[in-house]
Amino acid sequence: MSPEQLNRHSVLRKLIDGDLTLAQAASSLNLSKRQVIRLKKGFIKEGPGILVHKNSGRKPAHAFSEEFVATIISLKQSDLYRHANFLHFQELLLRQEQISISYSALHALLTKAKIQSPKKRRRFKPHRRRKRKLQEGLLIQMDATPFAWFGTEESYALHGAIDDATGKVVGLYLTKHECLMGYWEVIRQMGLQYGIPVSLYTDRHAIFLSTAAGRLSIEDQLAGKLINDTQFSRAMKELGVTIIPARSPQAKGRVERLWETLQSRLPVEFQIAGVSSIDQANEFLIQYIPLLNQRFAVEPGHAVSAFRPLAKEVDLDTVLCVKLTRSVDAGGVFSFYNRHFKVIATPSLPILPPKAKVSVLVSPRSGFVVQYKGTLYQALPYSKPVRQATVPPAAKQKTPWKPPDTHYHKYGHTLVNKVSFEDSDQDIIAMLESIFLSRYAEPAVTFSRDI
Structure with missing residues (x-):
């Protein structure tokens, strides 16, 4: 019996023996007098077993098998x-x-069963929450995260975007590394499914913001000096989207929180679906985004969406691409990355004028095309004719010229009379001849101190 049951047994025994009054017993057991009377009758009739609950030892009806x-x-x-x-x-x-x-x-x-959740819980850190935007499409947080999504040691970069007002995921795309094409595919998914947002909240990656932007001083800004747009910022300007660069990861906390959720769930989902490659993952993510939004998205503060529908005249293939400017010559040929290409004119497309400025569009979807005043042209590789090199005549072999002994700079034995001294030493005569009558190529004579 439990301590409580032992206490009731002792009080009821004293009540039956007359050692306690009914009021004292009710006060001691913290029960009503009517309940004490019921317990007393049962104790006298059935004994101490009345104190044990009838469901004791019985398995609850709602318990799992x-x-x-x-x-x-x-x-x-x-x-x-x-x-x-x-x-x-x-x-x-x-x-x-x-x-x-x-x-x-x-x-x-x-x-x-001593099973713990694999998701680690960090210690709570109090921080000031930023209120959500009132309308869907006012602010989209965009980022990418590397992770081993397929359960191997190799990491892949998942690009994603989430709406600030609703927490709705508007695009996911997986690539090998964080790259421009991954973000463009997220923009494409969002544009086709929801529309064009008002602004994007990104980090300060070189894809979104030029690396020279941080080195621009106030004096340069006042002088009107501008920083060239990146390909991504140029495309967003064409779509009318404002890019807001964040100063810290905590500033765009909703997309950072999304990575924590996906890193916990997607590897399990990939394993269940048998996904093991990037192409399979991107096909799976298109079907998985609605399930994710159904589970985590919330209602916006204002029902009217701020997404702008994609205009019919806007072709995303001509916006979400690398776009560079080149000049064509009189034959419609231009140079691009050390190669030459010729613009193909058709009866329906006019011939480009000489020195016309064209935009060269390069992307995995549209390929390689040329745009001039909104009109698209095809371009094919072109090899300029190479001039035949003229072979120079064989050079004559030059022989070194040696002046003859009759040259006025030279002295020969035949031109100068022999020097003779009847009474002089023959050694002195030989020395004088070697000095004054020898050729320049011969080594000079070294005088001795003994002479």
Whole structure:
């Protein structure tokens, strides 16, 4: 018996023996007099067993069966659901296994089985929350995150955009590295599905903001000096979208929070769907975005959307591309990255005038085209004729010229009479001849101090 039951047994025994009054017994047990009388009658009739609750030792009617608990635990420990957090596992049970269970019951069941959620909980840090925008489409937060999405050691960059007012994901695209094409595909998904937003909230990556922007002084700004647009900022200007660069990751906290959610859920979803490549992942993400928004999106403060519908005359292929300016010559040929291309004119397209400024559009979707005053032209590689090199005549072999001995700069034995001294030493005569009558090529004579 429990301590409470032992206390009731002692009080009831004293009440029956006359040691306590009914009022004293009711006060001691903290029960009403009527309840004490009922307990007293039962104690006299049935004995101490009246103090034990009738449901003691009986399994509750709403309790899970042992088979059901074993099924839940085995599914959680399987390879498919092992890395899913408890909340995600609850959703997967309903979607994949048709098993409905509340989160609190699931949490208690798994915790009792000594199973912990793989999602780590960071210590709460108080911070000031920024209010959401009132209308959908007023502000879109955009970013990319590298992660091992396929359960391997290799990381891939997931590009994404989320609406600030509703928390609705408007685009997701996976590439090998963070790149311009990944962000353009996110813009394409958003433009076709929802429309063109008012502004984008991004970091200060070189894709969005030129690296020279931070080095522009106030004096340069007052003098009217401008920084060239990046290809992404140029495209957003054509669409009428304002780019707001953030100073810290916390400033665009909604998209940072989105990465935490997707890094916990997407690897499990990829494994269940058998996704193991970038192309398969991008096809899967198109179908997964509505499920994600159905689970996490909220209603905006104002029902009217700020997204602008994409105009019919706007071709995203001519906006979301690398666009560079070149000049064509009289034959419609221009140079591009050390190669020559010729603009192809057709009967329906006029011939470009000489020195016309054209825009060269390059993208994986549209390929390589030329735009002139809104008209698109095809361009083909062109090889300019190479001039035949003229072979120079064979050079004559030059022989070094040696002046003859009769040259006025030279002295020869035949031109100068022999020097003779009847009474002089022959050694002195030989020395004088070697000095004055020898050729320049011969080594000079070294005089000795003994002479």
